[in-house]
Amino acid sequence: MRVSPPVRLGLVMTAIGIVWGIVLPRLGRFPVIVRHVAAMESREVNPAAMYYTELDRLPVRSAWIEDRLILWP
Amino acid sequence: MAGAGWKSSGGWHGLHEDTVATIIGLAVLALALALTWIARPADDPGSRATWPKGWPTPLAKTIDKPQTWSESLDAAFHDRKGNSIALPIVLGGGWVVAVAAAGAVLGGRSVGRMLPGSVVLVLLAGLAYLLASQKVIHFYNLEYPLWALMIGILIGNVVGVPAWLGQSLAGEFFIKTGLVIFGAEVLFGRLLELGVPGLLTSWVVTPIVLVVTFWCGVHLLKIPSKSLCMVISADMSVCGVSAAIATGAACRAKKEELSLAIGLSLVFTVLMMVAMPPLIDWIGLDPIVGGAWLGGTIDATGAVVAAGESLGKEAGEVAATVKMIQNSMIGIIAFAVAVYWSGWVDRSTGPREGSLVAEAWKRFPRFILGFLTASLVCSWLFSLSPAHALWIDGTTTGFTSRLRGWLFCTGFVCMGLQTNFRELAPVVASGRPLLLYVGGQCLNLVLTLAMASLTFGWLFKKVVEP
Numbered sequence: 001m002r003v004s005p006p007v008r009l010g011l012v013m014t015a016i017g018i019v020w021g022i023v024l025p026r027l028g029r030f031p032v033i034v035r036h037v038a039a040m041e042s043r044e045v046n047p048a049a050m051y052y053t054e055l056d057r058l059p060v061r062s063a064w065i066e067d068r069l070i071l072w073p
Numbered sequence: 074m075a076g077a078g079w080k081s082s083g084g085w086h087g088l089h090e091d092t093v094a095t096i097i098g099l100a101v102l103a104l105a106l107a108l109t110w111i112a113r114p115a116d117d118p119g120s121r122a123t124w125p126k127g128w129p130t131p132l133a134k135t136i137d138k139p140q141t142w143s144e145s146l147d148a149a150f151h152d153r154k155g156n157s158i159a160l161p162i163v164l165g166g167g168w169v170v171a172v173a174a175a176g177a178v179l180g181g182r183s184v185g186r187m188l189p190g191s192v193v194l195v196l197l198a199g200l201a202y203l204l205a206s207q208k209v210i211h212f213y214n215l216e217y218p219l220w221a222l223m224i225g226i227l228i229g230n231v232v233g234v235p236a237w238l239g240q241s242l243a244g245e246f247f248i249k250t251g252l253v254i255f256g257a258e259v260l261f262g263r264l265l266e267l268g269v270p271g272l273l274t275s276w277v278v279t280p281i282v283l284v285v286t287f288w289c290g291v292h293l294l295k296i297p298s299k300s301l302c303m304v305i306s307a308d309m310s311v312c313g314v315s316a317a318i319a320t321g322a323a324c325r326a327k328k329e330e331l332s333l334a335i336g337l338s339l340v341f342t343v344l345m346m347v348a349m350p351p352l353i354d355w356i357g358l359d360p361i362v363g364g365a366w367l368g369g370t371i372d373a374t375g376a377v378v379a380a381g382e383s384l385g386k387e388a389g390e391v392a393a394t395v396k397m398i399q400n401s402m403i404g405i406i407a408f409a410v411a412v413y414w415s416g417w418v419d420r421s422t423g424p425r426e427g428s429l430v431a432e433a434w435k436r437f438p439r440f441i442l443g444f445l446t447a448s449l450v451c452s453w454l455f456s457l458s459p460a461h462a463l464w465i466d467g468t469t470t471g472f473t474s475r476l477r478g479w480l481f482c483t484g485f486v487c488m489g490l491q492t493n494f495r496e497l498a499p500v501v502a503s504g505r506p507l508l509l510y511v512g513g514q515c516l517n518l519v520l521t522l523a524m525a526s527l528t529f530g531w532l533f534k535k536v537v538e539p
Contacts, residue, residue, distance in 0.1 A: 005232040012227055020207055025144050028209045037212045043382045043389075047214040047346070048205065049375030051315050052397040053258045053474040058126060058466065059393035061266055068361060070533045071268025 087181025090246050095443030097175050098253025102447055102473060105132055106454075109468045119460035127466025136168055136475045137161035139199070143208040166195040169247070169479050176246055190241025197224050198482040214346060214376045217478070218314050218485045219339050222332050225489015234490050244328070244487030249440040251480030252322060255315070256404065256447025258469045260455050263401040267394050270528035274369050275398045278520045282310040283406070286513030294505045299418055300326035301497075303410060304334040305506055309513045311406060312399050313338045313372030318481065319403050323411035323441055324418070328488040329497045337510045338372045345514075346376040350383045361534075364388035365525035368395025370517050391529070404448045411441045 003011075027033060040047060044056040052059060065071075087093070109130040117123040137158045139149035150159045173191040177184045201221035205211065210220075228234070234242070264272065283306050290302030304326045308317035314335050321331040349371065353363040364381050367388070371377045374396050381392030416433035427435075455465045500506060 008231045012231055020204060024207050024209045028143050033209060037208060039383065040212050040379055045379050045382050047375040047379035048211050048216050049378070050216055050313070050373060051258060051474065052374050052393070052400050053469050055374065055378060055393070058470070059390065059397045060121065061394060062390055064387065065390065068535060069268070069270060069529065070535055071270070073269060073533065
């Protein structure tokens, strides 16, 4: 049976709607995922950052790193 | 990237695509820097404590992307304080349409014919951002390029690309313009942030892994496409998607090759982000060494920070800084790849028409010069004073990084629409790209651990205990 392009598009959009609207929110209630998300949110980490400028906090060298390492001998 | 170029994509008869991307990219950057400078704060302009992400830029209100959401889509259009960001999201798409229109004017194309398709592409890019910002997807680092490519591939294969939309498919132009703007974020001064240990970990291990993996792909695994070997090697050894985009453009990789490399990188990033922190705990590595190992091996920046923070604050800071040093190598690596490709790889496959330098210059992707110009100028400005550094940080975090994100996302939608996986099917079925990625990553893990242990754990470690 040949399905027309608009129907195929409708089926794909429905599948996306089911996954993002029902499956993923339910998955997000699993304890292991809840713990991971809560840990990331509490530390203001943006795991989806592609580059350092997209991080919620820019990496800045801390005093403790200077205390522990010889940066420039 | 090979395929539809400025002139071959259906009647672009003005300036060359690379030239247009460079002009628009540098003009947008100059505008952003000027407006941020004009609106600079009067109080404590040089204080990092007052302005942790740099000076606020007035352009930040003109662009944003959907925020994380879980149950209700409404959350995607509100910031953390509950304010609506629907307008900045719409305006963000508007910037992309404006860039497309400016590109059409400079390229000698009809703006009227280009605009309807550009609006649809931006809407699809917005949909990709929306899918990527779902909470589970977001916090497990499945970034927007994956969904932008997927949307494009689905539409391209399920309903096809109508002619009116085909005229607007300028994926390479969007990505090249985004890369020129991206140059402002590639700051050479950042390379020195962790001193000699950071330099050794990044400058010794990364190029070795890149070159060895590329060589193995071409000579041992005999993958027919050198550009596929290069994008896989670069995204695995440098910093994931951003490195794949930059080197893919520099070596003119096919859309299908870039899609494959990005897919591999995203899948392994998630696996390594989840698996490496428990492994480091189990081995009992020092947090500094563990952080450096994570920073040097996990592809994506956000995933590095997520994995590092799960080991502790100290490991998170070292991991983020090592990754930032690697991030800053993109400019040099993209330039080196462009020179190697135009001087040697293309020369060995095409007809020889002159000296090595003349031929290399003829084939050199010129937008890389725009990217390097933006990088060098912003690196110089960044180094002038703490206030100048905050000027650059504010401009990039508040505006240019968001705009290049929209441009990349739209570019990936275009690439998805034009992707023909049948071309790559034999290579993918052979399993060799997967083997190349896994083999290269194993080498990366071993060498980075050895170098991080040597530098962060021994040679440059002070004895602070009494």
